[in-house]
Amino acid sequence: YCKLKGRHNILFYTEQMDLFYNQIISLEGDLRKALSRNELSLHYQPKVNVATGFISGMEALVRWEHPERGTISPAEFIPVAEETGLISQVDDWVMHEACRQNQQWIDQGYAPERVAVNVSANEIQRNDFAEKVHQVLLATQMEPQYLEIEVTENSVMQNTEECIRTMQDLKAMGVSLAIDDFGTGYSSLSYLRQFPIHFLKIDQDFIKDVLKDPSDAEIVKAMIQLGEAFKLEVIAEGVEREDVLDFLKENDCAYYQGYHFSKPLAPDDMEKLLTRKQTY
Ligand code: C2E
Ligand code: CA
Ligand code: CA
Ligand code: CA
Secondary structure (H helix, E strand, O other): OOOOOOHHHHHHHHHHHHHHHHHHHHHHHHHHHHHHHOOEEEEEEEEEEOOOOOEEEEEEEEEEEEOOOEEEOHHHHHHHHHHHOOHHHHHHHHHHHHHHHHHHHHHOOEOOOOEEEEOOHHHHOOOOHHHHHHHHHHHHOOOHHHEEEEEEOHHHOOOHHHHHHHHHHHHHHOOEEEEEEEOOOOOOHHHHHHOOOOEEEEOHHHHHOOOOOHHHHHHHHHHHHHHHHOOOEEEEOOOOOHHHHHHHHHOOOOEEOOOOOOOOEOHHHHHHHOOEOOOO
């Protein structure tokens, strides 16, 4: 409960709260409908090899086409979904759709790429999570090596022992794991070493000012070295400019994502970037 200081504060505060909760409640109802009405879709952002410039995978990012409000950003509705428990259905839908689409591309003869899916804290902490992933792979017929799961640093710092077990199960299945938004959380190095992960994704906050802010540059360099020491591949996200890419090249960062190469793309546009498998 908050300390209320005066009439105006009370009014201001409750109005804000009402607005906040009303928005959550109306978004929640709409999101329930969205799930059944197919209003969610996925966009795909290429992951690019820094040294060669070739695509080496993609990240699936959810989009919501609301009938009245237009496109709603995941930054807005994912927190609501997490708050209301709907996240489980959203993340299930995303994983299934990402695997289905990727397997379709593989079946069409494109060179197989890995698709990365974001998973919320609540989901990675479920004890049936690895089994759920297994079921999705069975249902979509996609090989586990073409799936990557992105979890944020903080989401695996709650119930850490269980998360490590789940991650070990996923790794044993052949699924890759990435720590997302690396650097913004509070995991210690000793934990990082225990996580059976393959990729570290440097948060875009560090990347965007890397040429202006010397301390960001030092942090990014340290993270790349950390990746090397732990035998992890490092991905920089939010790369918008050529000179930032040059910085990553000079410092031997393996992969990047960002508007400099491409925004997240609708499936048809992503497909145009995929290359045909050489069959002769
Ligand atoms: P994230 O996983 O860190 O994804 C990166 C975000 O940065 C995406 O925003 C992407 O469009 C944006 N981005 C990529 N390149 C650039 C760039 O060069 N510059 C800038 N300024 N931004 C760039 P988006 O798609 O709006 O997603 C926001 C967040 O929502 C994601 O952050 C992720 O945490 C969450 N999210 C998205 N899709 C899903 C999902 O299917 N499930 C869950 N649980 N969360 C999701
Ligand atoms: Ca991500
Ligand atoms: Ca991220
Ligand atoms: Ca982020």
